[in-house]
Amino acid sequence: MTQYSEKVMDHFMNPRNVGEIENADGEGTVGNPSCGDIMKMYIKVEKDVIVEARFKTFGCGAAIATSSMATEMIKGRTIDEAMELTNEAVTEALGGLPKVKRHCSVLAEQALQSALDDYFKKKGLPSPIILKPEEEVHDH
Amino acid sequence: MTQYSEKVMDHFMNPRNVGEIENADGEGTVGNPSCGDIMKMYIKVEKDVIVEARFKTFGCGAAIATSSMATEMIKGRTIDEAMELTNEAVTEALGGLPKVKRHCSVLAEQALQSALDDYFKKKGLPSPIILKPEEEVHDH
Amino acid sequence: MINFDHAAATQPLPEVVDVMKPFLYEQFGNPSSMYVEGQAVKEAIEAARTNVAELIHSNPNEIYFTASGSEANNFALKGVAFANQKKGNHIIISAIEHFSVLQAAKSLTKLGFEVTHVPVDAQGFVNPDDVKKAITDQTILVSLMHANHEIGTIEPIAEIARVVKERDILFHTDAVQTAGTIPVDVDELQVDLLSMAAQNFYGPKGAGALYIRKGTRINPLIDGGIQENGRRAGTENVMGIVGMGKAAELAIQQLPERIQHVQNLRDQLIIGIEANIDEVFFHGSRENRLPNNANFGFRYIEGESILLFLGMDKIVASSGSACTSKALKASHVLLAIGASHEIANGTILFTLGIDNEEGHIKLLLEKLPVYVQRLREMSPLYEKK
């Protein structure tokens, strides 16, 4: 029906891990309504392992699907592993995205990075994460 | 087959009065090759009546057909009558001409006027004919 | 497929297709040639011209075929600008024009012209007083659209024309959304130039026209050649022109019933959405509005994802969202009427056509509230009450 792959449509229609986590160990928001996308990501961490991940997203199909996929991909992973998650990996796991939608996967990576950054800060640790400025996230 | 009426095509395919008249009583040429049309008209006059009219024409279908029709129309007419022949009358007799070809009928009128002018001059009479300058004949 | 995206394109009617088919292959001939085959083609083009002229109450010799509404708009703006540059260099347009007008005007600014964009109010109306104030002694052209392609607002063109024509300034209107959709009369509107596109009234794609009032000073956009009375060169798209002519003829015949049909459905749609979904923003004017247009902003959520859900039910519509625009920018029209980015990105445009039925509206009204709620529950901006 659309330009999206079946996998993207599946994650869009039946998104995994929608919602908030109260008292999350890490929480990050990226995007703004003028770009058309806002992603908010929450993680719950136990012994360096992400035991729960949730999101809320205002955005297009690709934004919702990448949020869903990204949260799926980090669940059960260590913080170090999660830090390695790239937008390319999320896109690949979704079976690809239309070219004009690539920036959405970048946004998911950024939301995760932002949540991880928050996790380090909340723990009083120096954050190894360098957040990219907003403009680079959205290249339009 | 073309934009021309049947009558025009008849006069084009089977032109009447093609040729020259040796020692014509009147003879006139109008047009030039850069306009795409040259008409030469000859008349033989007996007792003020045109007994013979001939033409030679370099030009398009309409030019040839109007030459043919004009010579037909003046044969047997008096000089005075011939002087009254208008391009509209020739066009009408041909069942009309495409708009872009109207100038060809003007050319036929002018060729006749020129032949009549020559006739008066040859007879040593003052010519009542005012020849239009070439530019007005061809408006392109 | 349930098509609620008629502003983008309508499907050619069978009668239109029927008149086009012979020109695919059999009716071969060069309309500029002296042969009968060519003459038949020429006559078909002239018959089409007459129909298009009648559609807007003008004369055939004032109709110039183009390949699109965009070409007609560029032709009008650039053609008038270049032909009248000795008179002045100032052009007035509105903030909500179609990109083809906006960008043509922008191009002209790089060639020494000045462009004023008059604002619109919250319903998308241009105020005649604003046009009056914007006029300078350099003004050579005012170009304001007849009706907006997104919010459906019909501009007070005739009223503005009075202001413009007082000053011997040329007046162009982009009627791509109105010609063939509502009555259009160039004399009532008092315009000198008017753009049309066939795909907006059940004609083919790739066929448009510019009305140019007799005596208007304008240069060609496409120079050379003797086609279109020397004002638009190029071998004619005979099939497209003939199709546009038939579409115009049918529009003239069927306009009242078409309007009634789409307006009735459209009103059901508006009432239904407002009754069943809260926090929706109705965009544009409720009175002076295209009969087939409904435009709503759905708070907290984004337009493309709404369209994706509707797409699962084979319902097609359009969105003001940055995500669905190829420029990845939220609708300049919505921003110009004061919508926030959030609302603009969450806006859906429904444009109806003669192929829509009550069942389509019913299905939409059954599904849409559910989808809106699902998306809101995913939205970080939404707080359930």
Place this chain on the structure above:
Amino acid sequence: MINFDHAAATQPLPEVVDVMKPFLYEQFGNPSSMYVEGQAVKEAIEAARTNVAELIHSNPNEIYFTASGSEANNFALKGVAFANQKKGNHIIISAIEHFSVLQAAKSLTKLGFEVTHVPVDAQGFVNPDDVKKAITDQTILVSLMHANHEIGTIEPIAEIARVVKERDILFHTDAVQTAGTIPVDVDELQVDLLSMAAQNFYGPKGAGALYIRKGTRINPLIDGGIQENGRRAGTENVMGIVGMGKAAELAIQQLPERIQHVQNLRDQLIIGIEANIDEVFFHGSRENRLPNNANFGFRYIEGESILLFLGMDKIVASSGSACTSKALKASHVLLAIGASHEIANGTILFTLGIDNEEGHIKLLLEKLPVYVQRLREMSPLYEKK
């Protein structure tokens, strides 16, 4: 009908018509939309773009569809002029360009540009040295046609390109008569821009394209919209584009046999005319010539009347005569190669196509000498020998 007027338009091949038909009605969808229907249309357009790109050995992203060869020419000249006006204001064209190039250039002179018309020799060739001499430090564009539409002369484009490219000047060629007719390779020709038209290679009318080499600075002719990569606004003429693509594909496959076919017939025609009619003038080059083109001036007589006689046998050709041009002026090409008005007005252009057969040439050679003689005998310029 026996068509010897293929330079004006060729009849679309059945295979071309077949791919177009579905887009008349069924394959409805907006190529810029996010829906599958639209995606299918988009894919069809991109496939066509690939075929057209291959036809001239370029890349799909360098092909911009237009509505005609004239639009492509105007796009090239005006687009390059406006985009490069900071670099310079001088343009070079030849004296025998198509009207769409001549007039586009003329329009630019009214906007501050300067145009040099390089002359051609008696066979219609541009001399590379003349181009070299015409170049100034203000020169931003050279536009020279690949082959002339009347006298069939193929210009030494690659040789001229060397002169032009030495100087970092953009080079455009009007290939409307060559693309799809003879091999065309943008890298061999070393051009930055190249115009094409589908109706010249058995494609539909109303479909053309401009090749724009990657990195070329050019402004749109039709601003607005996101179609054609932002360089040419307007709802696409999907049917025309798809037909052009198929025509390009077929041309690539069939080019050698097509060339052999028309050249063989054309040579019979030339030999036959020169053997059977005296006082004929062969126009153009005998060697560097379009394979389907023969052009003769018949002394003492006028072209339209020759065409009328041929028309009685259903033979269609074209003339350089003022009478058959809508501008009522003798061919500027013939005058530029030094033909007199008399000869120009008495010139007939025969352009052959794949639908011609030996029988056509036979009939022509049987009839033409008779008609020429009949007309000469009516001509005041002719003296029988």
